[in-house]
Amino acid sequence: MSTTTLKNDYKERIVPALVKQFNYTSVMQVPTLKKIVINQGLGEATQDKKIIETAIRELTDITGQKAVATLSRKDISNFKLRKKMPVGVMVTLRRDKMYEFLERLIRVALPRIRDFKGIEGKLDGRGNYTLGITEQIIFPEINIDNISKLLGMNITFVTSANTDEEGYALLKEFGLPFKNAKK
Numbered sequence: 161m162s163t164t165t166l167k168n169d170y171k172e173r174i175v176p177a178l179v180k181q182f183n184y185t186s187v188m189q190v191p192t193l194k195k196i197v198i199n200q201g202l203g204e205a206t207q208d209k210k211i212i213e214t215a216i217r218e219l220t221d222i223t224g225q226k227a228v229a230t231l232s233r234k235d236i237s238n239f240k241l242r243k244k245m246p247v248g249v250m251v252t253l254r255r256d257k258m259y260e261f262l263e264r265l266i267r268v269a270l271p272r273i274r275d276f277k278g279i280e281g282k283l284d285g286r287g288n289y290t291l292g293i294t295e296q297i298i299f300p301e302i303n304i305d306n307i308s309k310l311l312g313m314n315i316t317f318v319t320s321a322n323t324d325e326e327g328y329a330l331l332k333e334f335g336l337p338f339k340n341a342k343k
Contacts, residue, residue: 166259166334174333181329191287191321191330196258198223199230199250200313215249215311221301223261227251264299265315266335272298278339281328287321289331290314 170193178190200215212229219227229246253261270276273293283289295310317336321327332338 166263167256170259170334174330177333178326178329182326191319191326193258193262193330193334194254194318194320196253196261197250197316197318198227198253198313199248199316200311201248202311203247209246211309212246212249214309218302218311219249219251219313222299223251223253223257225251225253225257262334266337268300269298270337272300276337278337281338283324283327285324287319287324287327287330288317289319289327289336290316291336 175187175190178184179187182189184190198219200219202211202215216227216229227249228251230248230250232243232245232247235243270279279291292312292314294312317331319327319330321330328338
């Protein structure tokens with residue numbers, strides 16, 4: 161599978177479509193996908209240190225890029241939390257790895273979700289979109305037999321769009337299956 165298919169698709173098909181849709185005067189005004197951030201919050205990692213190692217390994221397998229542990233910023237005694245304890249895992253994808261991951265997400269992982277009817281079309285007000293996934297087993301890189309715990313994740317698509325409308329149009333052109341998409 162070529163890593164540049166979505167990238168070429170962006171240059172050849174998506175840019176002209178968005179220029180036409182929003183009446184841009186220059187192709188430089190067309191929003192781009194800057195990065196994809198995948199984040200797993202693992203609150204139960206305070207009790208079990210192996211969860212972090214497993215999550216790092218799984219996220220690295222899924223994305224093809226080394227994931228890092230995120231650390232807590234302060235002490236919270238009610239949650240048995242100390243400052244600088246690992247509480248999550250994240251990875252930021254840019255350029256080719258980002259397009260490769262996006263393509264696998266759209267073509268392989270999302271269709272594997274049970275009773276899948278599309279994803280919510282709510283953006284954050286600045287043209288960025290976060291998709292919540294409840295279980296990591298929708299990715300083919302994860303072997304179900306080796307799973308000790310089902311972990312969810314948030315996938316954030318950061319775009320250069322100024323408005324939700326532009327960001328939505330960009331992500332829809334990339335092929336994200338929004339629920340109430342107007343054809």
